[in-house]
Amino acid sequence: xxxxxxxxxxxxxxxxxxxxxxxxxxxxxxxxxxxxxxxxxxxxxxxxxxxxxxxxxxxxxxxxxxxxxxxxxxxxxxxxxxxxxxxxxxxxxxxxxxxxxxxxxxxxxxxxxxxxxxxxxxxxxxxx
Amino acid sequence: xxxxxxxxxxxxxxxxxxxxxxxxxxxxxxxxxxxxxxxxxxxxxxxxxxxxxxxxxxxxxxxxxxxxxxxxxxxxxxxxxxxxxxxxxxxxxxxxxxxxxxxxxxxxxxxxxxxxxxxxxxxxxxxxxxxxxxxxxx
Numbered sequence: 190x191x192x193x194x195x196x197x198x199x200x201x202x203x204x205x206x207x208x209x210x211x212x213x214x215x216x217x218x219x220x221x222x223x224x225x226x227x228x229x230x231x232x233x234x235x236x237x238x239x240x241x242x243x244x245x246x247x248x249x250x251x252x253x254x255x256x257x258x259x260x261x262x263x264x265x266x267x268x269x270x271x272x273x274x275x276x277x278x279x280x281x282x283x284x285x286x287x288x289x290x291x292x293x294x295x296x297x298x299x300x301x302x303x304x305x306x307x308x309x310x311x312x313x314x315x316x317x
Numbered sequence: 318x319x320x321x322x323x324x325x326x327x328x329x330x331x332x333x334x335x336x337x338x339x340x341x342x343x344x345x346x347x348x349x350x351x352x353x354x355x356x357x358x359x360x361x362x363x364x365x366x367x368x369x370x371x372x373x374x375x376x377x378x379x380x381x382x383x384x385x386x387x388x389x390x391x392x393x394x395x396x397x398x399x400x401x402x403x404x405x406x407x408x409x410x411x412x413x414x415x416x417x418x419x420x421x422x423x424x425x426x427x428x429x430x431x432x433x434x435x436x437x438x439x440x441x442x443x444x445x446x447x448x449x450x451x452x453x454x455x
Binding site: 204208209211212213214215216218219220221222223224226229231265282286289290293296297300303304307308311 | 446
C-alpha cells in the first residue's frame with residue numbers, strides 16, 4: 190500500500206532540489222562582480238534521478254535495484270563561459286538570469302503539482 | 318562574519334558590497350576636477366576590492382556571496398596643469414588635478430546599479446516563491 194508520504198514524495202524532492210538550485214544561481218548573481226569567481230550550477234536531472242531511484246542501468250526484474258551512479262564531484266559543476274572575461278569571472282548575467290527565471294518557473298510548477306495532490310487527498314478525505 | 322544560511326544572506330551581502338562600490342563612485346565623482354598643489358595631495362580615485370565569501374557547507378549547498386574586503390586607491394597619476402594664477406598652484410605655477418576618469422566612473426556606476434537591481438530581483442522572486450510555499454495546500 191502506498192502511503193500519503195509516497196504520494197507526495199517525488200514532487201517534494203523536486204521542490205527541494207529546485208530551491209537548492211535557486212540558492213546556487215543566486216550565489217552566482219551575487220558574485221557577478223567578483224574577480225576570479227567561477228560560476229557553479231547543479232545537475233538537476235542527475236539529482237532527481239538519484240532521488241527517483243532510477244539510474245542508467247536497466248532493471249529487468251522487480252527484485253533488481255535500479256542503481257543511480259553517485260558521484261559527489263558531479264553534483265555541482267562549473268559553468269563554461271560563452272564569452273570569457275579578463276578578470277577570470279565566469280558569471281554571465283544573461284545566462285544566470287535565464288537559468289534563474291526558468292528554475293523559479295519550474296519551482297512553481299512543482300509547487301502546483303504538490304498543491305493538486307494535496308487537494309486530491311483532501312477531497313478524498315472529505316468524501317465530497 | 319556570520320554564516321551564510323539562505324538567499325537573504327547571499328543577495329543581501331552582495332547588495333551591501335555593491336553599495337560600497339556605489340559609495341566609492343560617488344566619492345570619486347564628487348572629487349573629480351578638484352585641484353591640489355602637490356601630486357601627493359591630489360585626489361586619486363577609490364576602488365573597492367571584491368572577494369567571494371563561501372558558506373561553511375559550500376560543498377553541500379553551493380552558497381557563496383560577495384564582500385567588499387578593502388578599498389584601494391587607483392594607481393592612475395594626477396594630471397599636472399600649468400595654472401600660475403590659481404591660488405593653490407606651486408612655486409612653478411603647476412596644480413594637480415584629481416586622478417578621476419569620469420567616463421570610467423559612469424560606466425562603473427551603471428554596472429553597479431544593474432547588479433544591485435539583479436540582487437533585488439532575486440530576493441523579490443524567491444520571497445514570492447517562499448510565500449507561495451508557505452500557503453501550500455490551502
